[in-house]
Amino acid sequence: MKLLLLCLFVGVLLYSGYSSMGRNRTLGDFFLGGRAMGPWLSAFAYGTTYFSAVIFIGYAGKVGWGFGAAALWIVLGNTLLGSLLAWLVLARRTRIMTARLGAMTMPEFLEARYQSRAMKLYGALVIFLFLVPYSASVFMGLSYLFNQIFGIPYLYAALLMCFLTALYLVMGGYRAVALTDVIQGTIMLAGVGMLLYYVLGAPQVGGLFQGLQRLAQVDPGLVSLAGPQGRWLPLAALVILTSLGPWGLPQMVQKFYAIKDEKAIRPAMVVSTLFALVITFGAYFTGSLTHLFFDKLPVDPASGKPTPDMLMPVLIHSTLPELGATLILLLVLSASMSTLSSLVLVSSSAVSIDLVQSLWPRWAKQYGVLIMRLLCCLFIALSLIIALVKPGIILSLMAMSWGTVAGAFLAPYLYGLFWRGTTPAGAWAGTLTGLGCSVVLSLYYQLDPAVIPLVGSLAMLIPLVVVPAVSLFTRPLPVEAVERAFGPGAVPGRQTSLKYKEVEST
Numbered sequence: 001m002k003l004l005l006l007c008l009f010v011g012v013l014l015y016s017g018y019s020s021m022g023r024n025r026t027l028g029d030f031f032l033g034g035r036a037m038g039p040w041l042s043a044f045a046y047g048t049t050y051f052s053a054v055i056f057i058g059y060a061g062k063v064g065w066g067f068g069a070a071a072l073w074i075v076l077g078n079t080l081l082g083s084l085l086a087w088l089v090l091a092r093r094t095r096i097m098t099a100r101l102g103a104m105t106m107p108e109f110l111e112a113r114y115q116s117r118a119m120k121l122y123g124a125l126v127i128f129l130f131l132v133p134y135s136a137s138v139f140m141g142l143s144y145l146f147n148q149i150f151g152i153p154y155l156y157a158a159l160l161m162c163f164l165t166a167l168y169l170v171m172g173g174y175r176a177v178a179l180t181d182v183i184q185g186t187i188m189l190a191g192v193g194m195l196l197y198y199v200l201g202a203p204q205v206g207g208l209f210q211g212l213q214r215l216a217q218v219d220p221g222l223v224s225l226a227g228p229q230g231r232w233l234p235l236a237a238l239v240i241l242t243s244l245g246p247w248g249l250p251q252m253v254q255k256f257y258a259i260k261d262e263k264a265i266r267p268a269m270v271v272s273t274l275f276a277l278v279i280t281f282g283a284y285f286t287g288s289l290t291h292l293f294f295d296k297l298p299v300d301p302a303s304g305k306p307t308p309d310m311l312m313p314v315l316i317h318s319t320l321p322e323l324g325a326t327l328i329l330l331l332v333l334s335a336s337m338s339t340l341s342s343l344v345l346v347s348s349s350a351v352s353i354d355l356v357q358s359l360w361p362r363w364a365k366q367y368g369v370l371i372m373r374l375l376c377c378l379f380i381a382l383s384l385i386i387a388l389v390k391p392g393i394i395l396s397l398m399a400m401s402w403g404t405v406a407g408a409f410l411a412p413y414l415y416g417l418f419w420r421g422t423t424p425a426g427a428w429a430g431t432l433t434g435l436g437c438s439v440v441l442s443l444y445y446q447l448d449p450a451v452i453p454l455v456g457s458l459a460m461l462i463p464l465v466v467v468p469a470v471s472l473f474t475r476p477l478p479v480e481a482v483e484r485a486f487g488p489g490a491v492p493g494r495q496t497s498l499k500y501k502e503v504e505s506t
Helices: 003-022 025-036 039-050 054-101 106-114 119-148 152-201 208-218 232-247 249-259 262-288 307-319 322-352 361-389 393-416 424-444 453-470 479-486 499-505
Strands: none
Touching: 003 152, 003 262, 003 322, 039 054, 039 152, 039 249, 039 262, 054 106, 054 208, 054 232, 054 249, 054 262, 054 307, 054 322, 054 393, 054 424, 106 119, 106 249, 106 307, 106 424, 106 479, 119 152, 119 249, 119 322, 119 361, 119 393, 119 424, 119 499, 152 262, 152 307, 152 322, 152 361, 232 249, 232 393, 249 322, 249 393, 262 307, 307 322, 322 361, 393 424, 393 453, 424 453
């Protein structure tokens, strides 16, 4: 049964890539699907990229074990701030301005908005340094998963994952990714539903309200809004990191660039918000119930040490039937593959679009799609090499990559969308502050996983103050550059449908 469902899943991926291959005539078609993605494709692409396997295998168990039902604050933050408000505030404005400026990537947007080629090159370098190793860590997780479930050696599992990702991504580009995200998102929803059904129905839980009562008997702090011992600061840091982070991550913002038109934004926002609510509630609420199944942390067979990373795998194996466990396996695979494909696509664009077009524009114009496909293969191969080496630093580096990338881009991107007075000096001050804060503090605390969420949150919040403070005292952009971005006489956030059509025509 497991092998049959896996083969069916792989077949869907390859068919999506093959069916989308003929539509990629330009670089815009390959990277953004021709800016013609409808609401369902956009919503599922956003949601499946947002939530990777880490939420089910890592964070759900760790956060649920440490904070109990207070982990539901992360559900609230991811749903309202990370999904609903992100679409409500950013989607329409991003689609209009990037179309007006002709920008396909975050570095291109920064270059056009702040009239700075150096900022484009800087942005490409940040993406390359911190997202390519991130994709390597996803390969590592998938390879370990296949090794444990199917008994496939780690090397062969890694090669299989790289080949599969390269094949369907290189064939179909963003359109193929978006099509498969709908299938993967549906699998994730079904898997979460089955996970909640069997966990709540387990004798240890006995239903929703009975489970909460039993959890309170174990430790009243496990059902407190502040969590055990009132540790609100690390919990708040996790909420900010995982909810505000998507506002500045290139692989998330790309979904707004590619959406078809203004009418598609509202339904996409609704679908994406509901998706986030179901996925995060299923993961974190299940994780909060782990104290009912375990008296102490389970032991990792490889290291022989107790670890919260084994909470969810052991819980799933012991509670769900074979069909349910297989569906959860596909859930984890779907979450990982969707995130991985987006990471590879954005990382490749950092070179093919942001560097090659700047340094060799003729090549980019004539061979843009071919260069993008070759670079996808190159970055997958590079990620494979890192994954095969399996350095311990990779996992810690990935823990800080989310905060580092979001910290570098969030403030310049957000203020660039809505405030005419943002200056190049302000944008530079903000992006360097976010990057420096994350890297310096992470290294100072020796990549301590307990501290990195707080470091990432500070890396995103501090630049939000730095950018306007520096912009108020530095030279503004020429009026022509501002009007090119906002339109003559335009008020940020108040474009009419007519103005939107004018942007589309340009």
